[in-house]
Amino acid sequence: MTSTEADDAAAGFGPLRPKLMRVAYRMLGSVSDAEDAVQEAFIRWMKADRAAVREPEAFLRRTVTRLCLDQLKSARHKRETYVGPWLPDPVVEEDEVEDVTLPLMLALERLSPLERAAFLLHDVFGLGFDEVAAAVDRDPAACRQLAARARGHVRDARPRFALERQHGLELAEAFFMASRSGDMKALGAMLSADVVAHADGGGKRPAATQPVLGFDAVMAQYQQVAAWLRTHASKLVRVGFINGLPGFVTLEADGELQTTALDIDDGKIAAIYVVRNPEKLRHLH
Template structure:
Protein backbone atom coordinates (compact mmCIF):
# COMPACT_ATOMS: atom_id res chain seq x y z
CA UNK A 1 0.00 0.00 0.00
CA UNK A 2 2.88 2.35 0.79
CA UNK A 3 4.43 1.94 -2.66
CA UNK A 4 1.01 2.46 -4.22
CA UNK A 5 0.66 5.73 -2.33
CA UNK A 6 4.13 6.87 -3.40
CA UNK A 7 3.28 6.41 -7.07
CA UNK A 8 -0.22 7.82 -6.71
CA UNK A 9 0.53 11.00 -4.78
CA UNK A 10 2.49 12.51 -7.65
CA UNK A 11 -0.69 12.45 -9.74
CA UNK A 12 -3.14 13.50 -7.02
CA UNK A 13 -3.20 17.27 -7.84
CA UNK A 14 -3.91 16.56 -11.51
CA UNK A 15 -6.62 14.04 -10.64
CA UNK A 16 -8.28 16.54 -8.29
CA UNK A 17 -8.31 19.10 -11.12
CA UNK A 18 -10.02 16.60 -13.43
CA UNK A 19 -12.62 15.57 -10.86
CA UNK A 20 -13.36 19.12 -9.69
CA UNK A 21 -13.92 20.37 -13.22
CA UNK A 22 -16.25 17.46 -13.88
CA UNK A 23 -18.25 17.74 -10.65
CA UNK A 24 -17.94 21.35 -9.45
CA UNK A 25 -17.47 20.03 -5.93
CA UNK A 26 -14.12 19.72 -4.19
CA UNK A 27 -15.49 17.36 -1.56
CA UNK A 28 -16.92 15.05 -4.25
CA UNK A 29 -13.67 15.37 -6.22
CA UNK A 30 -11.67 14.24 -3.19
CA UNK A 31 -14.00 11.23 -2.82
CA UNK A 32 -13.46 10.28 -6.47
CA UNK A 33 -9.68 10.56 -6.13
CA UNK A 34 -9.70 8.46 -2.96
CA UNK A 35 -11.75 5.78 -4.72
CA UNK A 36 -9.26 5.91 -7.61
CA UNK A 37 -6.44 5.31 -5.14
CA UNK A 38 -8.17 2.23 -3.79
CA UNK A 39 -8.48 0.88 -7.32
CA UNK A 40 -4.86 1.80 -8.05
CA UNK A 41 -3.71 -0.13 -4.99
CA UNK A 42 -5.61 -3.20 -6.23
CA UNK A 43 -4.21 -2.95 -9.77
CA UNK A 44 -1.23 -4.82 -11.18
CA UNK A 45 0.77 -1.63 -11.55
CA UNK A 46 3.60 -3.31 -13.43
CA UNK A 47 1.21 -3.68 -16.38
CA UNK A 48 0.32 0.06 -16.46
CA UNK A 49 2.50 1.80 -19.06
CA UNK A 50 1.33 5.39 -18.45
CA UNK A 51 0.07 5.78 -14.86
CA UNK A 52 -1.18 9.37 -15.38
CA UNK A 53 -3.41 8.38 -18.31
CA UNK A 54 -4.62 5.26 -16.52
CA UNK A 55 -5.55 7.16 -13.37
CA UNK A 56 -7.20 9.99 -15.30
CA UNK A 57 -9.31 7.37 -17.05
CA UNK A 58 -10.34 5.81 -13.73
CA UNK A 59 -11.28 9.18 -12.24
CA UNK A 60 -13.23 10.20 -15.33
CA UNK A 61 -15.32 7.03 -15.25
CA UNK A 62 -16.01 7.50 -11.54
CA UNK A 63 -17.08 11.09 -12.22
CA UNK A 64 -19.42 10.06 -15.03
CA UNK A 65 -21.11 7.63 -12.65
CA UNK A 66 -21.28 10.30 -9.95
CA UNK A 67 -22.91 12.80 -12.31
CA UNK A 68 -25.91 10.51 -12.79
CA UNK A 69 -26.94 11.08 -9.18
CA UNK A 70 -25.69 14.66 -9.14
CA UNK A 71 -28.00 15.59 -12.03
CA UNK A 72 -31.00 14.44 -10.03
CA UNK A 73 -29.89 16.50 -7.02
CA UNK A 74 -29.39 19.62 -9.18
CA UNK A 75 -32.96 19.40 -10.47
CA UNK A 76 -34.27 19.94 -6.93
CA UNK A 77 -31.57 22.42 -5.84
CA UNK A 78 -32.91 25.50 -4.05
CA UNK A 79 -32.10 28.61 -6.09
CA UNK A 80 -29.13 29.21 -8.42
CA UNK A 81 -26.35 26.61 -8.33
CA UNK A 82 -22.67 27.56 -8.20
CA UNK A 83 -19.64 25.29 -7.91
CA UNK A 84 -17.75 25.05 -4.65
CA UNK A 85 -15.37 28.02 -4.59
CA UNK A 86 -11.64 27.51 -5.06
CA UNK A 87 -9.79 30.37 -3.36
CA UNK A 88 -6.19 31.08 -4.44
CA UNK A 89 -3.62 33.86 -4.40
CA UNK A 90 -3.18 33.83 -8.17
CA UNK A 91 -5.82 33.29 -10.90
CA UNK A 92 -6.17 29.89 -12.55
CA UNK A 93 -7.87 30.59 -15.86
CA UNK A 94 -9.26 27.13 -16.62
CA UNK A 95 -11.52 27.13 -13.55
CA UNK A 96 -13.18 30.53 -13.90
CA UNK A 97 -16.77 30.57 -12.73
CA UNK A 98 -18.25 31.37 -16.16
CA UNK A 99 -16.41 28.38 -17.61
CA UNK A 100 -17.51 26.12 -14.77
CA UNK A 101 -21.12 27.17 -15.32
CA UNK A 102 -20.73 26.61 -19.05
CA UNK A 103 -19.47 23.09 -18.34
CA UNK A 104 -22.49 22.53 -16.13
CA UNK A 105 -24.77 23.09 -19.13
CA UNK A 106 -23.05 20.33 -21.11
CA UNK A 107 -23.97 16.68 -21.04
CA UNK A 108 -21.59 14.58 -18.91
CA UNK A 109 -20.02 13.03 -22.03
CA UNK A 110 -19.55 16.43 -23.70
CA UNK A 111 -17.94 17.74 -20.55
CA UNK A 112 -15.63 14.73 -20.33
CA UNK A 113 -14.57 14.91 -23.98
CA UNK A 114 -13.92 18.66 -23.79
CA UNK A 115 -11.92 18.49 -20.56
CA UNK A 116 -9.82 15.51 -21.57
CA UNK A 117 -9.01 16.84 -25.05
CA UNK A 118 -9.09 20.64 -24.83
CA UNK A 119 -7.93 21.16 -21.24
CA UNK A 120 -5.72 18.14 -20.54
CA UNK A 121 -4.48 17.57 -24.09
CA UNK A 122 -5.42 13.91 -24.57
CA UNK A 123 -5.80 12.47 -28.06
CA UNK A 124 -9.31 11.51 -29.16
CA UNK A 125 -8.16 7.88 -29.15
CA UNK A 126 -7.35 8.19 -25.43
CA UNK A 127 -10.57 10.12 -24.78
CA UNK A 128 -12.48 7.30 -26.46
CA UNK A 129 -10.87 4.75 -24.16
CA UNK A 130 -11.84 6.86 -21.13
CA UNK A 131 -15.50 7.44 -21.90
CA UNK A 132 -16.39 4.36 -23.94
CA UNK A 133 -17.14 6.05 -27.27
CA UNK A 134 -15.29 5.84 -30.58
CA UNK A 135 -12.84 8.64 -31.50
CA UNK A 136 -15.17 10.18 -34.12
CA UNK A 137 -17.97 10.46 -31.57
CA UNK A 138 -15.57 11.99 -29.07
CA UNK A 139 -14.50 14.57 -31.63
CA UNK A 140 -18.15 15.55 -32.15
CA UNK A 141 -18.78 15.70 -28.39
CA UNK A 142 -15.80 18.00 -27.88
CA UNK A 143 -16.81 20.17 -30.84
CA UNK A 144 -20.33 20.72 -29.49
CA UNK A 145 -18.90 21.50 -26.07
CA UNK A 146 -16.41 23.97 -27.54
CA UNK A 147 -19.18 26.02 -29.13
CA UNK A 148 -20.94 26.39 -25.77
CA UNK A 149 -17.80 27.09 -23.79
CA UNK A 150 -16.18 29.54 -26.25
CA UNK A 151 -18.70 32.29 -25.55
CA UNK A 152 -17.93 32.15 -21.84
CA UNK A 153 -14.18 32.59 -22.16
CA UNK A 154 -13.02 36.03 -21.00
CA UNK A 155 -12.18 38.35 -23.87
CA UNK A 156 -8.99 39.41 -22.14
CA UNK A 157 -7.35 38.89 -18.78
CA UNK A 158 -7.89 41.55 -16.12
CA UNK A 159 -4.72 42.99 -14.61
CA UNK A 160 -4.28 41.49 -11.16
CA UNK A 161 -3.92 44.78 -9.26
CA UNK A 162 -6.75 46.42 -11.21
CA UNK A 163 -9.04 43.47 -10.50
CA UNK A 164 -8.27 43.56 -6.80
CA UNK A 165 -8.81 47.32 -6.68
CA UNK A 166 -12.30 46.86 -8.15
CA UNK A 167 -12.97 44.03 -5.67
CA UNK A 168 -12.00 46.32 -2.79
CA UNK A 169 -14.18 49.14 -4.12
CA UNK A 170 -17.10 46.73 -4.53
CA UNK A 171 -16.72 45.42 -0.97
CA UNK A 172 -16.67 48.95 0.43
CA UNK A 173 -19.67 50.05 -1.63
CA UNK A 174 -21.72 46.94 -0.81
CA UNK A 175 -21.14 47.49 2.92
CA UNK A 176 -22.44 51.06 2.83
CA UNK A 177 -25.85 52.63 2.53
CA UNK A 178 -24.96 54.90 -0.42
CA UNK A 179 -25.95 52.62 -3.26
CA UNK A 180 -24.82 55.13 -5.89
CA UNK A 181 -21.19 54.15 -5.32
CA UNK A 182 -22.10 50.53 -6.02
CA UNK A 183 -23.98 51.38 -9.20
CA UNK A 184 -20.93 53.16 -10.63
CA UNK A 185 -19.02 49.86 -10.59
CA UNK A 186 -21.62 47.80 -12.46
CA UNK A 187 -22.13 47.24 -16.17
CA UNK A 188 -25.68 47.78 -17.34
CA UNK A 189 -26.20 44.07 -18.04
CA UNK A 190 -24.61 42.82 -14.82
CA UNK A 191 -25.83 39.44 -13.52
CA UNK A 192 -26.03 38.54 -9.83
CA UNK A 193 -25.80 34.88 -8.74
CA UNK A 194 -26.27 33.91 -5.10
CA UNK A 195 -26.07 30.29 -3.92
CA UNK A 196 -27.51 29.60 -0.48
CA UNK A 197 -28.51 26.02 -1.25
CA UNK A 198 -31.64 26.42 0.87
CA UNK A 199 -29.38 26.58 3.94
CA UNK A 200 -28.94 30.37 4.21
CA UNK A 201 -30.88 33.34 2.84
CA UNK A 202 -29.98 34.06 -0.78
CA UNK A 203 -31.58 35.57 -3.86
CA UNK A 204 -33.81 32.85 -5.31
CA UNK A 205 -33.05 33.61 -8.96
CA UNK A 206 -30.33 35.20 -11.09
CA UNK A 207 -30.80 38.97 -11.16
CA UNK A 208 -30.10 40.77 -14.44
CA UNK A 209 -29.39 44.46 -14.96
CA UNK A 210 -27.74 47.19 -12.90
CA UNK A 211 -31.03 48.62 -11.64
CA UNK A 212 -32.26 45.28 -10.32
CA UNK A 213 -28.93 44.50 -8.68
CA UNK A 214 -28.79 47.95 -7.04
CA UNK A 215 -32.29 47.48 -5.64
CA UNK A 216 -31.36 44.05 -4.29
CA UNK A 217 -28.28 45.39 -2.50
CA UNK A 218 -30.29 48.29 -1.09
CA UNK A 219 -32.79 45.79 0.30
CA UNK A 220 -30.00 43.62 1.72
CA UNK A 221 -28.50 46.66 3.42
CA UNK A 222 -31.79 47.44 5.14
CA UNK A 223 -32.08 43.82 6.36
CA UNK A 224 -28.47 43.43 7.44
CA UNK A 225 -27.69 43.04 11.12
CA UNK A 226 -24.10 44.24 11.37
CA UNK A 227 -21.35 44.36 8.77
CA UNK A 228 -19.21 41.62 7.32
CA UNK A 229 -15.59 41.12 8.38
CA UNK A 230 -13.05 40.84 5.56
CA UNK A 231 -11.05 37.62 5.81
CA UNK A 232 -8.91 38.11 2.68
CA UNK A 233 -8.87 39.36 -0.86
CA UNK A 234 -8.18 36.50 -3.28
CA UNK A 235 -9.02 34.99 -6.63
CA UNK A 236 -12.19 32.91 -6.38
CA UNK A 237 -12.32 30.39 -9.21
CA UNK A 238 -9.94 32.57 -11.18
CA UNK A 239 -11.87 35.81 -10.66
CA UNK A 240 -11.00 38.79 -8.43
CA UNK A 241 -12.94 38.64 -5.18
CA UNK A 242 -12.82 38.21 -1.46
CA UNK A 243 -13.77 36.03 1.47
CA UNK A 244 -15.81 37.54 4.29
CA UNK A 245 -17.21 36.35 7.57
CA UNK A 246 -20.79 37.54 7.67
CA UNK A 247 -22.67 38.92 10.66
CA UNK A 248 -24.07 35.43 11.37
CA UNK A 249 -20.50 34.11 11.71
CA UNK A 250 -20.50 32.03 8.51
CA UNK A 251 -17.99 32.44 5.69
CA UNK A 252 -19.01 33.82 2.30
CA UNK A 253 -17.11 34.17 -0.98
CA UNK A 254 -17.71 36.80 -3.63
CA UNK A 255 -16.22 36.61 -7.13
CA UNK A 256 -16.43 39.34 -9.76
CA UNK A 257 -16.31 38.98 -13.54
CA UNK A 258 -14.80 42.24 -14.79
CA UNK A 259 -14.94 43.46 -18.38
CA UNK A 260 -14.01 46.91 -19.68
CA UNK A 261 -13.41 48.11 -16.13
CA UNK A 262 -16.95 47.28 -14.97
CA UNK A 263 -18.40 44.34 -13.08
CA UNK A 264 -20.24 42.09 -15.53
CA UNK A 265 -21.23 39.35 -13.07
CA UNK A 266 -21.27 38.82 -9.30
CA UNK A 267 -21.09 35.31 -7.83
CA UNK A 268 -21.80 34.96 -4.11
CA UNK A 269 -21.46 31.63 -2.32
CA UNK A 270 -23.44 31.41 0.92
CA UNK A 271 -24.15 27.67 1.14
CA UNK A 272 -22.25 26.51 4.27
CA UNK A 273 -21.90 22.98 2.86
CA UNK A 274 -19.86 24.35 -0.05
CA UNK A 275 -17.75 26.54 2.24
CA UNK A 276 -16.82 23.81 4.71
CA UNK A 277 -13.46 23.14 3.04
CA UNK A 278 -12.53 26.82 3.43
CA UNK A 279 -13.60 26.84 7.07
CA UNK A 280 -11.53 23.72 7.75
CA UNK A 281 -8.51 25.23 6.01
CA UNK A 282 -8.60 28.17 8.42
CA UNK A 283 -8.30 25.96 11.50
Protein backbone atom coordinates in the same frame (compact mmCIF):
# COMPACT_ATOMS: atom_id res chain seq x y z
CA MET B 1 -0.78 -6.60 0.08
CA THR B 2 2.33 -6.06 2.19
CA SER B 3 3.03 -2.78 3.94
CA THR B 4 5.90 -2.17 1.51
CA GLU B 5 3.58 -2.63 -1.48
CA ALA B 6 1.04 -0.29 0.10
CA ASP B 7 3.74 2.32 0.71
CA ASP B 8 4.92 2.02 -2.90
CA ALA B 9 1.36 2.41 -4.20
CA ALA B 10 0.81 5.51 -2.05
CA ALA B 11 4.18 6.96 -3.11
CA GLY B 12 3.26 6.57 -6.78
CA PHE B 13 -0.21 8.02 -6.29
CA GLY B 14 0.68 11.02 -4.10
CA PRO B 15 2.34 13.24 -6.73
CA LEU B 16 -0.60 12.65 -9.11
CA ARG B 17 -3.33 13.51 -6.60
CA PRO B 18 -3.39 17.31 -7.33
CA LYS B 19 -3.73 16.68 -11.08
CA LEU B 20 -6.49 14.15 -10.51
CA MET B 21 -8.29 16.60 -8.20
CA ARG B 22 -8.20 19.22 -10.96
CA VAL B 23 -9.85 16.81 -13.38
CA ALA B 24 -12.46 15.64 -10.86
CA TYR B 25 -13.35 19.11 -9.60
CA ARG B 26 -13.80 20.53 -13.09
CA MET B 27 -15.98 17.57 -13.99
CA LEU B 28 -18.15 17.76 -10.86
CA GLY B 29 -18.02 21.33 -9.54
CA SER B 30 -17.93 19.96 -5.99
CA VAL B 31 -14.79 19.75 -3.85
CA SER B 32 -16.14 16.98 -1.63
CA ASP B 33 -17.39 14.90 -4.58
CA ALA B 34 -14.05 15.37 -6.33
CA GLU B 35 -12.21 14.22 -3.21
CA ASP B 36 -14.44 11.14 -3.06
CA ALA B 37 -13.74 10.30 -6.71
CA VAL B 38 -9.99 10.66 -6.25
CA GLN B 39 -10.04 8.58 -3.08
CA GLU B 40 -11.98 5.83 -4.86
CA ALA B 41 -9.39 5.95 -7.65
CA PHE B 42 -6.69 5.50 -5.03
CA ILE B 43 -8.47 2.45 -3.62
CA ARG B 44 -8.66 0.96 -7.12
CA TRP B 45 -5.00 1.79 -7.68
CA MET B 46 -4.11 -0.11 -4.51
CA LYS B 47 -6.00 -3.17 -5.80
CA ALA B 48 -4.72 -2.97 -9.39
CA ASP B 49 -1.92 -4.99 -10.94
CA ARG B 50 0.36 -1.95 -10.97
CA ALA B 51 3.24 -3.82 -12.60
CA ALA B 52 1.08 -4.17 -15.71
CA VAL B 53 0.24 -0.44 -15.85
CA ARG B 54 2.65 1.25 -18.24
CA GLU B 55 1.38 4.81 -17.68
CA PRO B 56 0.03 5.28 -14.14
CA GLU B 57 -1.10 8.88 -14.77
CA ALA B 58 -3.16 7.90 -17.82
CA PHE B 59 -4.61 4.91 -15.98
CA LEU B 60 -5.64 7.01 -12.99
CA ARG B 61 -7.01 9.84 -15.14
CA ARG B 62 -9.21 7.31 -16.97
CA THR B 63 -10.35 5.90 -13.64
CA VAL B 64 -11.23 9.32 -12.22
CA THR B 65 -12.99 10.38 -15.43
CA ARG B 66 -15.19 7.28 -15.45
CA LEU B 67 -16.02 7.71 -11.77
CA CYS B 68 -17.00 11.31 -12.46
CA LEU B 69 -19.17 10.30 -15.41
CA ASP B 70 -21.05 7.92 -13.10
CA GLN B 71 -21.38 10.66 -10.49
CA LEU B 72 -22.74 13.19 -13.01
CA LYS B 73 -25.72 10.96 -13.75
CA SER B 74 -27.00 11.39 -10.21
CA ALA B 75 -25.73 14.97 -9.92
CA ARG B 76 -28.05 16.10 -12.74
CA HIS B 77 -31.08 15.11 -10.65
CA LYS B 78 -29.68 16.91 -7.61
CA ARG B 79 -29.23 20.09 -9.68
CA GLU B 80 -32.86 19.92 -10.82
CA THR B 81 -34.15 19.77 -7.23
CA TYR B 82 -31.62 22.26 -5.80
CA VAL B 83 -33.10 25.26 -3.95
CA GLY B 84 -32.23 28.47 -5.83
CA PRO B 85 -29.34 29.01 -8.26
CA TRP B 86 -26.62 26.33 -8.18
CA LEU B 87 -23.00 27.52 -8.23
CA PRO B 88 -19.87 25.35 -8.11
CA ASP B 89 -17.97 25.10 -4.86
CA PRO B 90 -15.64 28.10 -4.60
CA VAL B 91 -11.92 27.45 -4.96
CA VAL B 92 -9.89 30.40 -3.71
CA GLU B 93 -6.37 31.20 -4.95
CA GLU B 94 -4.04 34.09 -4.22
CA ASP B 95 -3.10 34.26 -7.89
CA GLU B 96 -5.22 33.79 -10.99
CA VAL B 97 -4.29 30.19 -11.81
CA GLU B 98 -7.65 28.71 -12.82
CA ASP B 99 -7.84 27.53 -16.43
CA VAL B 100 -11.60 27.05 -16.09
CA THR B 101 -13.35 30.14 -14.74
CA LEU B 102 -16.66 30.16 -12.92
CA PRO B 103 -18.75 31.27 -15.96
CA LEU B 104 -17.19 28.47 -17.99
CA MET B 105 -17.96 25.93 -15.25
CA LEU B 106 -21.60 27.06 -15.34
CA ALA B 107 -21.60 26.68 -19.13
CA LEU B 108 -20.25 23.15 -18.71
CA GLU B 109 -23.37 22.34 -16.68
CA ARG B 110 -25.40 22.60 -19.91
CA LEU B 111 -23.35 19.85 -21.56
CA SER B 112 -23.92 16.12 -21.46
CA PRO B 113 -21.43 14.28 -19.21
CA LEU B 114 -19.56 12.92 -22.26
CA GLU B 115 -19.35 16.35 -23.91
CA ARG B 116 -18.06 17.79 -20.66
CA ALA B 117 -15.39 15.10 -20.32
CA ALA B 118 -14.25 15.39 -23.95
CA PHE B 119 -14.01 19.18 -23.76
CA LEU B 120 -12.12 19.23 -20.47
CA LEU B 121 -9.69 16.45 -21.33
CA HIS B 122 -8.88 17.79 -24.81
CA ASP B 123 -9.36 21.57 -24.68
CA VAL B 124 -8.35 22.20 -21.07
CA PHE B 125 -5.89 19.42 -20.20
CA GLY B 126 -4.49 19.08 -23.72
CA LEU B 127 -4.92 15.33 -24.21
CA GLY B 128 -5.03 13.83 -27.68
CA PHE B 129 -8.29 12.34 -28.86
CA ASP B 130 -6.87 8.82 -28.65
CA GLU B 131 -6.38 9.25 -24.91
CA VAL B 132 -9.74 11.01 -24.52
CA ALA B 133 -11.34 8.05 -26.28
CA ALA B 134 -9.72 5.61 -23.87
CA ALA B 135 -10.91 7.65 -20.89
CA VAL B 136 -14.57 7.88 -21.93
CA ASP B 137 -14.78 4.54 -23.76
CA ARG B 138 -15.67 6.01 -27.16
CA ASP B 139 -13.78 6.08 -30.45
CA PRO B 140 -11.58 9.13 -31.28
CA ALA B 141 -13.89 10.38 -34.04
CA ALA B 142 -16.85 10.44 -31.65
CA CYS B 143 -14.75 12.29 -29.05
CA ARG B 144 -13.76 14.87 -31.64
CA GLN B 145 -17.46 15.51 -32.33
CA LEU B 146 -18.27 15.65 -28.62
CA ALA B 147 -15.55 18.27 -28.02
CA ALA B 148 -16.66 20.31 -31.05
CA ARG B 149 -20.28 20.39 -29.85
CA ALA B 150 -19.15 21.35 -26.36
CA ARG B 151 -16.93 24.11 -27.74
CA GLY B 152 -19.90 25.63 -29.52
CA HIS B 153 -22.00 25.64 -26.35
CA VAL B 154 -19.36 27.24 -24.11
CA ARG B 155 -17.90 29.77 -26.56
CA ASP B 156 -19.74 32.73 -25.01
CA ALA B 157 -18.43 31.85 -21.54
CA ARG B 158 -14.86 32.70 -22.52
CA PRO B 159 -13.72 36.18 -21.37
CA ARG B 160 -13.73 38.73 -24.19
CA PHE B 161 -11.35 41.17 -22.52
CA ALA B 162 -8.11 40.39 -20.70
CA LEU B 163 -8.19 41.53 -17.08
CA GLU B 164 -5.02 42.76 -15.43
CA ARG B 165 -4.60 40.82 -12.21
CA GLN B 166 -3.98 43.71 -9.83
CA HIS B 167 -6.82 45.77 -11.29
CA GLY B 168 -9.20 42.86 -10.74
CA LEU B 169 -8.20 42.55 -7.08
CA GLU B 170 -8.52 46.31 -6.56
CA LEU B 171 -12.00 46.27 -8.09
CA ALA B 172 -12.99 43.36 -5.83
CA GLU B 173 -11.83 45.26 -2.73
CA ALA B 174 -13.61 48.41 -3.90
CA PHE B 175 -16.80 46.40 -4.45
CA PHE B 176 -16.56 45.01 -0.92
CA MET B 177 -16.12 48.49 0.57
CA ALA B 178 -18.97 50.05 -1.41
CA SER B 179 -21.43 47.21 -0.88
CA ARG B 180 -20.77 47.01 2.86
CA SER B 181 -20.72 50.76 3.53
CA GLY B 182 -23.80 51.51 1.46
CA ASP B 183 -21.95 53.82 -0.94
CA MET B 184 -24.42 53.28 -3.77
CA LYS B 185 -22.85 55.87 -6.04
CA ALA B 186 -19.48 54.09 -5.94
CA LEU B 187 -21.19 50.72 -6.33
CA GLY B 188 -23.24 51.85 -9.31
CA ALA B 189 -20.15 53.14 -11.08
CA MET B 190 -18.71 49.62 -11.10
CA LEU B 191 -21.72 47.79 -12.57
CA SER B 192 -22.59 47.18 -16.20
CA ALA B 193 -26.10 48.02 -17.43
CA ASP B 194 -27.04 44.33 -17.76
CA VAL B 195 -25.32 43.06 -14.61
CA VAL B 196 -26.65 39.80 -13.12
CA ALA B 197 -26.36 38.75 -9.46
CA HIS B 198 -26.43 35.06 -8.51
CA ALA B 199 -26.64 33.85 -4.90
CA ASP B 200 -26.33 30.20 -3.86
CA GLY B 201 -27.78 29.54 -0.41
CA GLY B 202 -28.91 26.02 -1.23
CA GLY B 203 -31.89 26.45 1.08
CA LYS B 204 -29.46 26.48 4.02
CA ARG B 205 -29.07 30.28 4.36
CA PRO B 206 -31.09 33.24 3.08
CA ALA B 207 -30.42 34.01 -0.60
CA ALA B 208 -32.39 35.09 -3.65
CA THR B 209 -34.00 32.04 -5.25
CA GLN B 210 -33.63 33.49 -8.76
CA PRO B 211 -30.83 35.49 -10.41
CA VAL B 212 -31.33 39.25 -10.07
CA LEU B 213 -31.24 40.80 -13.54
CA GLY B 214 -30.24 44.31 -14.59
CA PHE B 215 -28.64 47.40 -13.08
CA ASP B 216 -31.70 48.76 -11.26
CA ALA B 217 -32.65 45.43 -9.69
CA VAL B 218 -29.10 44.69 -8.53
CA MET B 219 -28.73 48.19 -7.06
CA ALA B 220 -32.03 47.78 -5.19
CA GLN B 221 -30.86 44.43 -3.83
CA TYR B 222 -27.57 45.86 -2.56
CA GLN B 223 -29.36 48.81 -1.01
CA GLN B 224 -31.29 46.28 1.09
CA VAL B 225 -28.05 44.41 1.82
CA ALA B 226 -26.38 47.62 3.01
CA ALA B 227 -29.30 48.38 5.35
CA TRP B 228 -29.04 44.88 6.82
CA LEU B 229 -25.28 45.16 7.26
CA ARG B 230 -25.57 48.29 9.38
CA THR B 231 -26.58 46.02 12.27
CA HIS B 232 -25.08 42.73 11.02
CA ALA B 233 -21.44 43.44 10.29
CA SER B 234 -19.55 41.59 7.57
CA LYS B 235 -15.79 41.11 7.98
CA LEU B 236 -13.36 40.82 5.07
CA VAL B 237 -11.24 37.67 5.44
CA ARG B 238 -9.23 37.83 2.22
CA VAL B 239 -9.21 39.10 -1.34
CA GLY B 240 -8.15 36.71 -4.08
CA PHE B 241 -9.30 34.81 -7.14
CA ILE B 242 -12.36 32.60 -6.80
CA ASN B 243 -12.64 30.07 -9.60
CA GLY B 244 -10.49 32.33 -11.73
CA LEU B 245 -12.47 35.52 -11.01
CA PRO B 246 -11.45 38.38 -8.68
CA GLY B 247 -13.41 38.29 -5.46
CA PHE B 248 -13.28 38.00 -1.71
CA VAL B 249 -14.13 35.82 1.27
CA THR B 250 -16.11 37.32 4.15
CA LEU B 251 -17.15 36.22 7.62
CA GLU B 252 -20.82 37.11 8.01
CA ALA B 253 -22.72 38.03 11.15
CA ASP B 254 -24.13 34.51 11.50
CA GLY B 255 -20.58 33.19 11.91
CA GLU B 256 -20.51 31.55 8.45
CA LEU B 257 -18.17 32.23 5.56
CA GLN B 258 -19.32 33.63 2.23
CA THR B 259 -17.55 34.07 -1.10
CA THR B 260 -18.21 36.73 -3.72
CA ALA B 261 -16.74 36.44 -7.23
CA LEU B 262 -16.95 39.16 -9.88
CA ASP B 263 -17.05 38.59 -13.62
CA ILE B 264 -15.54 41.74 -15.11
CA ASP B 265 -16.13 42.58 -18.76
CA ASP B 266 -14.54 45.66 -20.36
CA GLY B 267 -13.86 47.25 -16.97
CA LYS B 268 -17.38 46.78 -15.57
CA ILE B 269 -18.85 44.08 -13.33
CA ALA B 270 -21.07 41.96 -15.57
CA ALA B 271 -21.97 39.27 -13.04
CA ILE B 272 -21.79 38.75 -9.28
CA TYR B 273 -21.59 35.21 -7.87
CA VAL B 274 -22.19 34.79 -4.13
CA VAL B 275 -21.90 31.39 -2.42
CA ARG B 276 -23.59 31.19 0.99
CA ASN B 277 -24.39 27.47 1.25
CA PRO B 278 -22.25 26.33 4.22
CA GLU B 279 -21.89 22.83 2.74
CA LYS B 280 -19.94 24.37 -0.16
CA LEU B 281 -17.67 26.40 2.10
CA ARG B 282 -16.43 23.79 4.58
CA HIS B 283 -13.12 23.31 2.77
CA LEU B 284 -12.31 27.03 3.26
CA HIS B 285 -12.32 26.88 7.06
